[in-house]
Amino acid sequence: MLTDYHVHLRTDEPENTAARFFTAANAERYREAASERGIAELGVAEHIYRFTAAMEIWQHPFWRQYAHDDLDYYCGFVREETDLRLGIEMDFIPGAEDRIANVLDGRDWDYVVGSVHFLRDHSLDTEDYSIWGAGESADRIWRRYFETVAHSALSGLYDIIGHPDLVKVWGSATPVPDRDPRFFYEPAVEAFAEAGVAVELSTAGWRKPVGEQYPAVPFLEMLVDAGCPLALSSDAHEPDQLGFEYERAVELLESLGVREIAVFEGRQRRMEPIG
Numbered sequence: 001m002l003t004d005y006h007v008h009l010r011t012d013e014p015e016n017t018a019a020r021f022f023t024a025a026n027a028e029r030y031r032e033a034a035s036e037r038g039i040a041e042l043g044v045a046e047h048i049y050r051f052t053a054a055m056e057i058w059q060h061p062f063w064r065q066y067a068h069d070d071l072d073y074y075c076g077f078v079r080e081e082t083d084l085r086l087g088i089e090m091d092f093i094p095g096a097e098d099r100i101a102n103v104l105d106g107r108d109w110d111y112v113v114g115s116v117h118f119l120r121d122h123s124l125d126t127e128d129y130s131i132w133g134a135g136e137s138a139d140r141i142w143r144r145y146f147e148t149v150a151h152s153a154l155s156g157l158y159d160i161i162g163h164p165d166l167v168k169v170w171g172s173a174t175p176v177p178d179r180d181p182r183f184f185y186e187p188a189v190e191a192f193a194e195a196g197v198a199v200e201l202s203t204a205g206w207r208k209p210v211g212e213q214y215p216a217v218p219f220l221e222m223l224v225d226a227g228c229p230l231a232l233s234s235d236a237h238e239p240d241q242l243g244f245e246y247e248r249a250v251e252l253l254e255s256l257g258v259r260e261i262a263v264f265e266g267r268q269r270r271m272e273p274i275g
C-alpha cells in the first residue's frame with residue numbers, strides 16, 4: 001500500500017478558484033498520476049484558509065485575503081464527484097480549539113491533517129508576515145514551534161500531524177539553533193505518543209529550500225522509537241508532485257525498520273504494509 005493524503009487540488013495563488021479546480025476532470029488528473037506511481041490510497045486535504053468557514057476560527061489578514069470558498073461545497077464535490085478520500089489541512093491556532101472543533105464537527109472527513117504554519121501572527125513558511133527577521137532568536141522560534149506542534153497533537157483535533165518540522169523550511173536561508181535539534185523534538189515526540197496521533201512523513205521538504213524530508217532523520221528515529229504511526233504524503237499542489245520522491249521515502253522508512261503506514265477512512269486509522 002502507498003498513500004498520498006496531504007494533497008491540494010490547486011496551487012496556492014488566490015486566482016485558483018474552486019470553480020476552476022474542484023471538477024471531476026481535475027480530480028481525474030490526480031487519480032491518473034497517482035495510479036501511474038502505484039498510489040492506490042489517494043485523498044485531498046485543502047487548506048482551511050481557502051474557505052469562508054475559516055473566518056469563524058481566525059481573522060488573520062492572510063486568511064481573510066484567501067477565504068472565499070464554501071466548505072460544504074468542497075465536501076460534497078469530493079464525495080459525489082470523485083473517488084478520493086476526503087480530508088482537510090486544518091491549521092492549529094492555540095486558543096481556537098472550540099472554534100476549530102465546530103468547523104470540523106458534522107462533516108464526514110476521512111482524516112484531518114493538523115498543521116502549524118503560524119506562531120501568533122507570524123508565518124513560518126511564507127514571505128508575507130514572516131517570523132524570520134522579526135527579532136526573535138532561532139532558538140526561541142524553534143522552541144515555540146515544537147511546543148505548538150505538541151499542543152496541536154494533544155488537542156485531539158487531528159488524525160495526522162502534517163510536516164512536523166516545518167520550522168526548518170527555509171534551510172540555511174534563515175538562522176538555525178546551535179544546539180542539538182533533538183532538544184526541540186523531544187516535547188513533540190512525547191505529545192504525539194501520548195495523543196496516539198499519526199505523524200506525516202512528507203516528501204515535500206525535498207522540493208523546498210531545506211532539501212530534506214519532514215521530519216528530519218533524527219526526529220524520525222525518535223518517532224519510530226516512541227512507536228508513533230507514520231502517514232506518507234507528498235503535499236502535492238499539482239498532479240506532477242504526487243508521490244514525489246517516494247522511492248527515497250520508502251527506502252528511508254525501511255532503513256529505520258518501519259514496515260507499515262497509516263491508512264484512514266471515516267477518521268478510523270489502520271496500519272497497512274508499505275509498498
Ligand SMILES: [Zn+2]
Nearest residue numbers: 089115162163
Ligand atoms: Zn501545510
Ligand SMILES: [Zn+2]
Nearest residue numbers: 006008089235
Ligand atoms: Zn499542504
